[in-house]
Amino acid sequence: MTLDVEWAERWVRTAADAVTANRDELTELDRQIGDGDHGANLDRGFRAVVTRLDEVAAAPDGGPAQVGDVLKLVATTLMSTVGGAAGPLYGTAFLRASKVCGREAIEAPSVVAMLEAALEGIEARGHARTGEKTMVDAWQAAVDAAGKVAGEGGDGVAVLRAAADAADAGATATIPLVATKGRASYLGERSAGHEDPGARSTALLLRAAVVAAEAADPA
Ligand code: ADP
Numbered sequence: 001m002t003l004d005v006e007w008a009e010r011w012v013r014t015a016a017d018a019v020t021a022n023r024d025e026l027t028e029l030d031r032q033i034g035d036g037d038h039g040a041n042l043d044r045g046f047r048a049v050v051t052r053l054d055e056v057a058a059a060p061d062g063g064p065a066q067v068g069d070v071l072k073l074v075a076t077t078l079m080s081t082v083g084g085a086a087g088p089l090y091g092t093a094f095l096r097a098s099k100v101c102g103r104e105a106i107e108a109p110s111v112v113a114m115l116e117a118a119l120e121g122i123e124a125r126g127h128a129r130t131g132e133k134t135m136v137d138a139w140q141a142a143v144d145a146a147g148k149v150a151g152e153g154g155d156g157v158a159v160l161r162a163a164a165d166a167a168d169a170g171a172t173a174t175i176p177l178v179a180t181k182g183r184a185s186y187l188g189e190r191s192a193g194h195e196d197p198g199a200r201s202t203a204l205l206l207r208a209a210v211v212a213a214e215a216a217d218p219a
């Protein structure tokens with residue numbers, strides 16, 4: 001299928017549903033190594049994103065024209081509604097991603113560029129690198145897997161699928177790590193044994209992109 005504006009809108013709505021469905025799990029993860037607000041923070045943010053998308057889609061000029069327009073709407077809404085560490089981090093990720101998606105539809109190379117831009121934004125904002133038990137661990141795994149599959153000639157959906165699978169594994173791989181960035185780092189060694197909430201939410205968001213692509217009618 002084509003990763004077009006309709007896909008991008010469906011991604012956002014699917015992501016919002018996934019965040020709501022997993023809100024309590026994310027909150028519980030954050031309760032273990034943070035302050036227990038990650039699920040509620042993201043849920044509030046994505047509810048606002050869906051409301052904003054509905055408003056924009058109903059506007060006389062007919063809604064977003066480019067994939068990047070949808071991602072930018074996500075960015076600005078998350079920045080103004082999520083707060084905490086995750087608001088600015090995800091906001092920057094989606095803003096950087098929007099800048100490389102100024103097209104009606106994106107293909108495999110742009111999917112890779114979108115993920116790379118998101119990761120760069122998160123790194124620029126939070127100064128974390130892989131292995132510090134943050135969302136970077138999931139994003140970095142996603143970027144690496146996406147680049148590999150695109151290099152092998154995979155299409156955009158195959159690249160997304162590889163990214164989502166890798167983000168999932170990257171999130172799970174944060175369990176034994178000791179946090180050295182963010183609130184969880186206050187726990188030191190006691191942060192080991194728990195999954196990082198932001199890495200888990202990253203995996204959810206990227207999975208939603210795949211589900212949105214697969215939901216398209218192939219006819
Ligand atoms: P807060 O920590 O302010 O309560 P959230 O609970 O919404 O914010 O988000 C916590 C998540 O943010 C962590 O699980 C981690 O993935 C991510 N995070 C925190 N600090 C950083 C950082 N410096 N770089 C990358 N990600 C970070």
Ligand code: MG
Nearest residue numbers: 034035037038
């Ligand atoms: Mg928190």
